[in-house]
Amino acid sequence: MKKHVLRPLWVAIGLVAVVLIAREFMVPPDFGVHGETFTYHYYRLSNVEEWKNFPAKYQGQERCARCHKDNAAEHSSSKHATIQCENCHGPGVDHPRQVKKLVIDTSREQCLRCHQYLPYPTSQRMALPAIDNQEHWPERECHVCHNPHYPDRRSRR
Amino acid sequence: MSCSRRDFLKKSFGGALSAALPAGTGAFLGPRDAGASVGDAKKRWVFLVDTEACTGCGLCVKACKTENEIPLEAPITRTWVERYVVTRDGEAHVDSPKGGLEGFTDPQIRGETIDPEDISKAFFVPKLCNQCENPPCVQVCPVGATYQTNDGVVLVDREWCIGCGYCIMACPYGVRFFHPVHKTAEKCNFCYHRITAGMEAACVQACPFEARKMGDANNPDDPVTKVIKTERVSVLKDEYGTEPQVYYLGLDEKVR
Numbered sequence A: 001m002k003k004h005v006l007r008p009l010w011v012a013i014g015l016v017a018v019v020l021i022a023r024e025f026m027v028p029p030d031f032g033v034h035g036e037t038f039t040y041h042y043y044r045l046s047n048v049e050e051w052k053n054f055p056a057k058y059q060g061q062e063r064c065a066r067c068h069k070d071n072a073a074e075h076s077s078s079k080h081a082t083i084q085c086e087n088c089h090g091p092g093v094d095h096p097r098q099v100k101k102l103v104i105d106t107s108r109e110q111c112l113r114c115h116q117y118l119p120y121p122t123s124q125r126m127a128l129p130a131i132d133n134q135e136h137w138p139e140r141e142c143h144v145c146h147n148p149h150y151p152d153r154r155s156r157r
Numbered sequence B: 001m002s003c004s005r006r007d008f009l010k011k012s013f014g015g016a017l018s019a020a021l022p023a024g025t026g027a028f029l030g031p032r033d034a035g036a037s038v039g040d041a042k043k044r045w046v047f048l049v050d051t052e053a054c055t056g057c058g059l060c061v062k063a064c065k066t067e068n069e070i071p072l073e074a075p076i077t078r079t080w081v082e083r084y085v086v087t088r089d090g091e092a093h094v095d096s097p098k099g100g101l102e103g104f105t106d107p108q109i110r111g112e113t114i115d116p117e118d119i120s121k122a123f124f125v126p127k128l129c130n131q132c133e134n135p136p137c138v139q140v141c142p143v144g145a146t147y148q149t150n151d152g153v154v155l156v157d158r159e160w161c162i163g164c165g166y167c168i169m170a171c172p173y174g175v176r177f178f179h180p181v182h183k184t185a186e187k188c189n190f191c192y193h194r195i196t197a198g199m200e201a202a203c204v205q206a207c208p209f210e211a212r213k214m215g216d217a218n219n220p221d222d223p224v225t226k227v228i229k230t231e232r233v234s235v236l237k238d239e240y241g242t243e244p245q246v247y248y249l250g251l252d253e254k255v256r
Helices: A003-026 A046-052 A061-067 A069-076 A085-089 A108-115 B005-024 B031-037 B059-067 B136-140 B166-170 B202-206 B223-230
Strands: A031-033 A042-044 B045-050 B080-087 B092-095 B119-127 B146-148 B154-156 B212-216 B246-249
Touching (some): B202 B212
Antiparallel strands (some): A031 A042, B080 B092, B146 B154
C-alpha cells in the first residue's frame, strides 16, 4: 500500500495515543466506578475522605456543660432546654483554646425568631409565648428583663 | 513502503494496544481500598421533617450556613424554610425571606398584609437536598464531579467540578447553587463530615422543636426509620421518580 494512504492512519493512532497518555497523567488513579453503577458512582474516591475531614463547627451542648456546669444546670431545667447553647453563643469549635470569648447574639431578632406574634392558627408558632415587636419595649434587648437561660425568672441584671 | 494486510492489522492493533495500556493501569482498586472510603454500605441516611413541629425560627438555616461556610449574607443556602399562609379563598401566600435565615418576624408576606381573620391555615416547611436514590443532578454531570456515596449521600467534588451548572439546572428541587468562593456547584450533603463522625447534622442539632431528624433507613430499629415505615409520610415531587430520601410529616398539598 502506498505511503500517503497510511499516513492519516498513523496520525489518527498518534492522536488517540496522545489523548490516552495525557488522560493517564491528568486523571487521578482513584477515579472510577466505586459502587453499583456508572451513572451514580463514577467519581474520585479520595473526595469522600476529603468531605469527612471537613471541620465541624458546632460542638453540642453536652460539651459546653462539661465546663459551664451552673449555666447548663439552670438552662436544662428551663423551658429553653431544647435550645442549643451555640444557637445564641455561636459555634464553640475553637473555644476555649483559640477563641477565649464567644460572641453572644443578644439581639431582639434572635428572640423574635420564636416570640414574634404571628396569627397562624394551625401552626405550632401559636403555642409559644409571643409579643408584638413594635409594642413590647421596642428599643430594649430582651435579656435586660428576661433571663434567656431560664425564661420564667427575671434577668439577673 | 510495502505492507501486507496481515502486517497492517498487526501494527495497528499493536499500536492501539500499547496506547490503551497505560490508561488501564491503576484503574483497578482492591476491594478493601474501595470499601474503606466509600462509606458504610450497610447504612442509608434518611431525613425526616415534621412540618407540624416547625415554628419557622430559622435557627437551622443559621447553623447550616455557619457550619458549612456558606457566606451568610449571600442569597444562597443549603437549607431553607418556606412559610405558607393559606387564606380562606384557597390561595397560598408563600415566602422565604433570606431562606428563613433570620426567621419569620414580619407578618407581611412579600409586602402584602394578610388579615388574620382571613387565614385558614399557616405552616412552615423546611427544605434541603433530598439525597435522591436516583439523583438527576448526578446523571447530568459531564465530569464525574458529583456522585452518590454507598450510604446514599450525594456529594460534590470541589476539586473536580468545572462549574458548568448542569446539575444546578437538573435538580427538580432547586437545592443546588453556585458557591461564590469555591466557584463550584454546592448543595446540602446531610453534613457528611458530622454524620460520619457520629454527630448530628448542624440543622438537626440546632432545631429546638425536633422538626428535623436523621436516621438510617437500613436499620429497622432506628426511631426515624420506624416513623417513616409506620406513619403517614410523603416526599416532594414523587412523580419525578427521583425517590427522595427526605420524608415529610404533615405535608400540605399546597407545598411544591
